Amino acid sequence: MIMTWWRRILIVLIGAWIPVTIIYAWWTLSAESANPYFPPLSLILERFTELWFSQEFVVTVFPSLRNFILGYALACLIGIVLGTLIGGSRTGIKYAEPIIDFVRSIPAVATVPIFIVIFGLDIAMRVASITVAATMPILIATIQGVRSADVVQVETARVFHLSKSQQLWRVRLPGALPLIFSGLQLGLQIAFIVTIASEFLGSGFGIGSFTLIATESFLILDAWTGVILMGLLGYLINVVFDIVERFTLRWYYGQKKIV
Amino acid sequence: MSIGITISDVSMSFETPTGTKDVLRNVSYSVTPGLFVAIVGPSGVGKTTLLRILTGLTKPTGGTVQVRGSAIEGPPDGLAVVLQDYTRSLMPWLTVEKNISLPLRKKRIAKSELSARVRESLAEVGLEGTEKSYPWQLSGGMQQRVAIARALATRPDLLIMDEPFASVDAQTRFDLEDLVLKVRKDFGITTLMVTHDIDEAVYLSDEVVVLYGKPAGVREVVSVDINFPRSQIETRNDPRFAELRTHVYSLVRGLSEPTEVV
Numbered sequence: 001m002i003m004t005w006w007r008r009i010l011i012v013l014i015g016a017w018i019p020v021t022i023i024y025a026w027w028t029l030s031a032e033s034a035n036p037y038f039p040p041l042s043l044i045l046e047r048f049t050e051l052w053f054s055q056e057f058v059v060t061v062f063p064s065l066r067n068f069i070l071g072y073a074l075a076c077l078i079g080i081v082l083g084t085l086i087g088g089s090r091t092g093i094k095y096a097e098p099i100i101d102f103v104r105s106i107p108a109v110a111t112v113p114i115f116i117v118i119f120g121l122d123i124a125m126r127v128a129s130i131t132v133a134a135t136m137p138i139l140i141a142t143i144q145g146v147r148s149a150d151v152v153q154v155e156t157a158r159v160f161h162l163s164k165s166q167q168l169w170r171v172r173l174p175g176a177l178p179l180i181f182s183g184l185q186l187g188l189q190i191a192f193i194v195t196i197a198s199e200f201l202g203s204g205f206g207i208g209s210f211t212l213i214a215t216e217s218f219l220i221l222d223a224w225t226g227v228i229l230m231g232l233l234g235y236l237i238n239v240v241f242d243i244v245e246r247f248t249l250r251w252y253y254g255q256k257k258i259v
Numbered sequence: 260m261s262i263g264i265t266i267s268d269v270s271m272s273f274e275t276p277t278g279t280k281d282v283l284r285n286v287s288y289s290v291t292p293g294l295f296v297a298i299v300g301p302s303g304v305g306k307t308t309l310l311r312i313l314t315g316l317t318k319p320t321g322g323t324v325q326v327r328g329s330a331i332e333g334p335p336d337g338l339a340v341v342l343q344d345y346t347r348s349l350m351p352w353l354t355v356e357k358n359i360s361l362p363l364r365k366k367r368i369a370k371s372e373l374s375a376r377v378r379e380s381l382a383e384v385g386l387e388g389t390e391k392s393y394p395w396q397l398s399g400g401m402q403q404r405v406a407i408a409r410a411l412a413t414r415p416d417l418l419i420m421d422e423p424f425a426s427v428d429a430q431t432r433f434d435l436e437d438l439v440l441k442v443r444k445d446f447g448i449t450t451l452m453v454t455h456d457i458d459e460a461v462y463l464s465d466e467v468v469v470l471y472g473k474p475a476g477v478r479e480v481v482s483v484d485i486n487f488p489r490s491q492i493e494t495r496n497d498p499r500f501a502e503l504r505t506h507v508y509s510l511v512r513g514l515s516e517p518t519e520v521v
Contacts, residue, residue: 150347152342152344152347152348153347153348153350155316156340156342156347156348157361158316158333158334159314159315159316159334159338159339159340159419160334160339160340160361160362160409160413161334161336161338161362161365162361162362162364162365163365166364166365170361170364171350174350174352174353175350175352177352251351251352251353251393251395252351252352254393254395254396255351255393255395
């Protein structure tokens with residue numbers, strides 16, 4: 001018990017020493033900096049607390065987070081539902097494959113201008129860009145996972161008289177979850193990138209917009225705090241994702257640990 | 260209610276790059292309702308192919324399988340299966356309880372009835388209290404018990420088992436064999452089991468069907484005239500047991516001529 005307790009601390013220390021070293025180096029090397037583009041870290045952090053431990057945090061972060069969550073949730077829903085339907089049908093895959101291959105070849109951020117034309121500079125434009133870009137990896141992973149379902153599992157469902165749709169949603173889909181989660185992870189990164197990128201165009205809201213405007217106004221300190229905030233947000237989103245994954249796939253990891 | 264199953268002139272061939280491969284030719288056999296039948300034969304003879312045809316998963320290239328008087332087009336109603344590979348036939352994302360109730364979803368059974376059935380089935384296989392465990396948290400023998408419980412919970416008329424005890428250790432195997440005898444005594448379900456273990460076939464069955472040849476046909480149906488209840492010690496020491504197992508063994512090995520052709 002004490003061993004594991006110590007081990008845990010040790011693991012945290014091992015994981016932490018590189019970031020700690022980098023932050024320390026940044027702190028000391030930038031301390032005397034007179035370069036306007038690389039202000040001392042101490043000043044950045046000072047500005048950071050000033051800016052983000054205030055009302056400003058909610059005003060700036062809320063629109064980004066809202067767009068991100070809406071866009072990503074839609075992408076998950078569309079990707080998994082559509083992917084399961086396509087993967088579960090032999091003809092579906094033939095029709096869908098060329099379209100998917102084409103859409104996924106478009107760089108995620110490149111769709112933003114098209115959605116501006118369609119939706120204007122509205123929330124809908126941002127959410128739609130996020131959704132389309134993030135759906136692709138989820139869709140592809142789901143199709144693959146559902147198609148490559150375990151033969152024994154599917155046949156067992158068949159001999160026990162589960163209907164076609166039960167075989168699909170109750171056996172093929174859950175069996176595909178480990179693969180689907182790798183698509184969800186990829187979609188998550190893309191959704192975050194597009195969230196920020198979509199704010200670089202014609203927006204007064206959001207953390208991406210804040211950072212861009214700060215840069216253009218030579219408020220370099222503010223821009224740095226924006227970058228750091230984005231990093232922290234991205235990290236937090238990943239942490240939440242990992243927790244959800246660990247919980248949903250606890251059967252998968254549990255099984256792997258034993259085998 | 261137990262049902263019979265009639266195999267009429269079933270043939271099976273596969274197209275391979277080197278030509279057509281005949282696996283089964285004119286297999287005919289009729290299972291009497293309520294009997295326990297083991298299908299044995301040398302490795303690769305087509306036992307599992309025949310079993311897949313009987314479950315309705317594979318269509319034979321010739322002949323028919325009849326249940327309740329009509330040829331089957333897919334898995335027949337009232338069928339339950341237990342497969343060798345329990346790690347794959349039990350869904351790892353479902354708890355024991357959910358695995359057992361999965362086939363019952365379609366049958367519009369009330370929630371209370373559902374959990375009662377799960378409990379009864381688990382009690383029958385001696386796994387009370389494992390409802391909330393995941394299959395992979397249990398030993399191999401216990402997982403196979405869950406698979407048997409899942410089959411029983413559907414109240415089957417026909418039970419088909421493919422090498423059900425091939426992946427467990429010898430002691431567990433004996434326990435599971437006795438469990439199967441108990442299930443047979445309690446429910447009298449018509450049961451077909453493929454096995455490569457001749458002792459096991461004789462120990463459990465009323466009839467042993469020996470497949471032999473390339474392509475394979477029924478070489479002989481050996482009637483096991485040993486009274487129930489059977490026990491691992493007494494039955495296996497019965498001189499009649501030794502005779503029958505020797506006879507089946509030489510048939511499987513192609514060493515002796517059939518004594519009666521059905």
